[in-house]
Amino acid sequence: VNLRAVYAFAREMYPKNVTTDIQYGTAGFRTRNDKLYYVMYRMGLLATLRSRAKDGQTIGVMITASHNPEPDNGVKLVDPMGEMLDQSWEKLATNLVNVSDMELQDEIARIIENEKIDIGSASCVFVGMDNRYHSPGLLKAVEDGVLTLKGRVKSFGIVTTPMLHYFVVCANTNNAYGVATEEGYYDKLTTSFKRLRGTEFERGNYKNKLIFDGKCANGVGARKMLRFLKTMDNSLGIEVFNKGEGKINHECGADYVKVQQGCPIGLPEIEPNTRCCSVDGDADRLVYFFTDANNQFNLLDGDRIATLIAGYLMDLIEKCGVDVTIGLVQTAYANGASTEYIQNVLKVPVATTSTGVKHLHHKATEFDVGIYFEANGHGTVVFSNKARKSIHAASKNVGNDLNEEQVAAARKLLLTIDLINETVGDAISDMLLVETILHTNGWDVKDWLAAYTDLPNVQQKLMVADRNVIRVTDADRKCVTPDGLQKEIDLLVAKYPKGRSFVRPSGTEDVVRIYAEAATREDTDRLASEVSLITY
Ligand code: 16G
Ligand code: ZN
Numbered sequence: 001v002n003l004r005a006v007y008a009f010a011r012e013m014y015p016k017n018v019t020t021d022i023q024y025g026t027a028g029f030r031t032r033n034d035k036l037y038y039v040m041y042r043m044g045l046l047a048t049l050r051s052r053a054k055d056g057q058t059i060g061v062m063i064t065a066s067h068n069p070e071p072d073n074g075v076k077l078v079d080p081m082g083e084m085l086d087q088s089w090e091k092l093a094t095n096l097v098n099v100s101d102m103e104l105q106d107e108i109a110r111i112i113e114n115e116k117i118d119i120g121s122a123s124c125v126f127v128g129m130d131n132r133y134h135s136p137g138l139l140k141a142v143e144d145g146v147l148t149l150k151g152r153v154k155s156f157g158i159v160t161t162p163m164l165h166y167f168v169v170c171a172n173t174n175n176a177y178g179v180a181t182e183e184g185y186y187d188k189l190t191t192s193f194k195r196l197r198g199t200e201f202e203r204g205n206y207k208n209k210l211i212f213d214g215k216c217a218n219g220v221g222a223r224k225m226l227r228f229l230k231t232m233d234n235s236l237g238i239e240v241f242n243k244g245e246g247k248i249n250h251e252c253g254a255d256y257v258k259v260q261q262g263c264p265i266g267l268p269e270i271e272p273n274t275r276c277c278s279v280d281g282d283a284d285r286l287v288y289f290f291t292d293a294n295n296q297f298n299l300l301d302g303d304r305i306a307t308l309i310a311g312y313l314m315d316l317i318e319k320c321g322v323d324v325t326i327g328l329v330q331t332a333y334a335n336g337a338s339t340e341y342i343q344n345v346l347k348v349p350v351a352t353t354s355t356g357v358k359h360l361h362h363k364a365t366e367f368d369v370g371i372y373f374e375a376n377g378h379g380t381v382v383f384s385n386k387a388r389k390s391i392h393a394a395s396k397n398v399g400n401d402l403n404e405e406q407v408a409a410a411r412k413l414l415l416t417i418d419l420i421n422e423t424v425g426d427a428i429s430d431m432l433l434v435e436t437i438l439h440t441n442g443w444d445v446k447d448w449l450a451a452y453t454d455l456p457n458v459q460q461k462l463m464v465a466d467r468n469v470i471r472v473t474d475a476d477r478k479c480v481t482p483d484g485l486q487k488e489i490d491l492l493v494a495k496y497p498k499g500r501s502f503v504r505p506s507g508t509e510d511v512v513r514i515y516a517e518a519a520t521r522e523d524t525d526r527l528a529s530e531v532s533l534i535t536y
Contacts, residue, residue, distance in 0.1 A: 001119045001150050006045065007105045009148050014041035014141055016101050024085075024093040026356035026507035028076030030065050033134040036073055040138045042096050043075050044125070044145020044153075045108060050089060051123035051151065053115045054080055058171040062164045063129040063138050064282040067255035068508070073132055075142070076161075082169040082423030084358040108149075123151040126171065126180075128164035130220050130282045156182070160220050160283035162426030169423050182227075190231045192418035193432045197235050197439060204442020208237040210435065213253070213264045213278040221283035221427060228428060236435060241268055254280040254287045254377045254427070259459055262297055263289065275438075275445050279427035285377035286427040288434065290445045298449055303330065303338035305434055306373035307451060309381060310348050312437045313369055316416070319409035321402070322390040327367035329353060329360045332476045332502055333375040333459075336517055341452040352475040356507065357425060378425035383417055391417070455498055456524040457517035462532055467505035467512050470535075476504045485535065492530045496523045501531045 010016070016038045022029055029039050043061055051059040060078030068074070077085040077093070085093070092111055099107045112119055125146050129135035139155060146153040156167060163185055170180035178188040201208040212225055222240055229238055257264055257278045264278055272293040279286050288300035310328050317324060327349045328342050334352070342350050351366075353359040357378055364370025368387040373379030383391075394402060394410035402410075419436065421429040438448065471481045479486045485503070493499040501516040512535060516528035 003105050003109060005148050006108055007101060009144065010038065010041060010101045010104050013144065014038045021098045022094075024090040024097070026358075027066065028062075028074055028085075029093075029097065030068060030072060030074030030508055032071050033073040033132070033138065036075070036138055037141050038101075039097050040075055040141035041145040041148075042104070043077065043093070044142040044147075045149055046089075046093055046096055046111075046145075047077055047125045047142070048123050048146045048149045048151035049108070049111055049115070049117055050077065050079075050085075051125055052117045052119065052121050056122040056124065058124040058126055058168050060164050060168040061125060061127045061142050062161050062282070063127070063135050063142065064161055065130075065132070066161070066282045066284070067253055067280040070132060073134055073138055075138070078126075078165055078168050080168065080172045082165040083361065119149070123149075124171070125151055125153045126156060126164060126167050127153060128156045128159040128161075128167075130160075131158045131223070158220055158223070160224055160426070160428070162284050162421050162424050162429065163224070165423035166421055166426075186228050186231045189419060189421075189429055189432055190228075192415045193232070193436065194235050196412065196415050196419065196436050201235060201237070201439075203439055205444035205447055206439045206442050207444065209274060210236065210238045210431075211267070211270060211274055211276040212238050212240045213257070213267070213276065221279040221281070224283065225279075225428065236432070241266060254278045254285040257289055258287050258299065258301055258376050261299055263291065273445055277431055279431075280377070283427040284425045285374075286425075286430045286434075287377040288445070288448075292446070298445070299454075300445065300448060301335075302373035302375045302377040302379055303334050303454075304448065304451075305377070305430060306330070306371055306379060307338055307342060307346065308434060308437050308448060310342065310346055310371050311451075312440065313371070313381070313413075313416070314346065314348065316409045316413045317369065320391070320394050320406045320413060322387070322394055322410070324368035324384075324387045324390060326369040327351060327364070327371070329363045329370060329372035331355050331360065331374050332504075333515060335375065335454045335457060336498060336500055337452045337455050345452075352477075354472075354475050355504070361424070373425075377427075377430075380422060380425050380430065381420050382422050388417070455517040455519065456521040457515070458524055458528045460514040460516075460528055460532055461506075461509070462512040462514060462535060463510075464512050464536065467510060470503060470505050470512055472502075472504045477502050479503055488534050489531055492527060492534070496527050499523065499527055501527050503531060503535050 014037050018035050047059045047061050057080040062076050065072040065074040127142050129139045143153050167180040169177045178184050277288045329351045342348050351363050353363045360372035364372040364382050368384040370382045391413045395414050397407050473480050493501050496518040498519040503514050506513050514532050518524040
């Protein structure tokens with residue numbers, strides 16, 4: 001490996017065309033596509049180094065800007081077990097991207113030395129992208145970065161973010177988790193879904209009809225969903241609308257539906273109370289919604305999905321009698337009514353973490369069965385080895401002291417584990433899980449919605465000169481700077497029954513976000529605007 005090539009290549013092909021520093025944030029680097037070529041090249045370099053630092057295990061690089069507008073793109077790295085890149089390496093990523101072309105070679109040498117990397121050793125990088133028109137060019141830059149350091153790179157082309165996470169885990173577990181191909185991914189999910197569903201596709205109030213908002217996935221979601229459906233043999237009846245025309249995420253998609261609290265554009269005429277779902281641009285978020293007979297829009301967001309899953313898993317765990325802990329992880333954006341329901345009705349412990357999947361994921365691993373969801377629809381379930389082992393043993397009736405019902409519950413749990421993409425929130429896998437649970441319960445959307453009533457809530461964006469003036473703590477719920485702001489927020493919140501509000505700098509956009517909820521819509525809107533006035 002000749003490190004001089006690092007600089008030569010950078011200067012020739014991927015010169016740094018930006019002078020302001022950027023930061024590896026909650027979702028990696030994200031900005032306008034034309035400012036990302038040098039970033040991608042450097043992330044190709046870094047991913048190869050990371051792989052070598054991890055004894056040649058496969059590292060993932062995903063090129064996507066999720067729900068951002070079409071001109072944006074982004075990149076994030078995936079660690080060997082499918083986790084987000086380790087925090088200490090996030091810092092290395094930030095440094096590497098902000099040095100000049102001239103300093104690049106020295107910076108690489110520094111990482112090699114500090115991390116004690118054998119630069120001649122084997123490595124492997126998997127790359128995937130969403131289908132923004134600039135993604136292929138950016139992917140090429142990542143590949144060139146890998147090749148400059150004589151690493152091995154495999155491109156999967158257009159995939160969802162969760163698929164790439166899945167491929168990485170498969171590769172690093174000798175395919176014990178599944179086969180590291182798109183077919184392997186579909187096959188794993190389809191097999192478990194069909195077995196859980198059995199031959200009776202409808203049950204009680206559950207109808208086998210789901211409307212899927214594909215426009216959000218003018219990104220990859222719709223494309224992959226259509227391919228996926230071919231493997232399903234009608235066991236799930238889905239109609240996809242908005243299949244590809246128009247701009248990515250424009251007035252549609254999970255983020256739009258969640259934040260605007262309304263239907264995406266292009267929704268066809270449908271019967272009231274029909275289940276609809278939306279995913280985001282890279283298919284790692286999922287929300288459900290429906291319009292009722294009074295033409296009222298109803299949202300079933302990440303909090304609802306989490307509570308639905310928690311109820312289902314608790315029931316199965318109880319039935320099979322294994323001794324495992326179960327917990328649910330949320331962020332400050334979770335609706336207060338959902339938190340109350342989980343604690344008081346489901347009686348499951350709730351933990352709250354800062355925004356960003358890696359924080360939730362990490363916390364969830366403290367439970368044997370850890371369910372985590374952001375209100376925006378990103379989430380999954382993680383199972384500890386202990387949980388896996390004891391469920392497995394129960395399904396085989398080791399010791400033969402379990403009754404039939406217990407063994408059946410354990411088998412069902414095992415299939416459910418197979419249906420879940422534990423590596424990261426996965427819209428397709430989460431959707432299949434929701435459908436499985438509704439089918440098991442014989443529920444329609446109204447039954448699901450009846451569990452609890454959301455408090456009215458609102459999210460606002462505030463453009464400010466410097467969003468980093470606001471620093472937060474206590475899982476985003478309290479501002480530590482600027483001085484006195486939190487006190488003022490507390491005073492406003494205290495005026496409103498069930499009031500709650502917090503302010504935090506966005507990690508993905510140059511804005512400050514304001515969240516408010518209260519007992520009535522009027523109070524909620526008033527609280528939000530009062531808080532935004534004092535924040536501004
Ligand atoms: C990113 C995060 C998501 C978080 C969102 C917050 C990942 C994979 N994604 O999309 O979890 O909810 O950022 O955005 O970590 P914000 O900081 O702009 O509010
Ligand atoms: Zn996303």
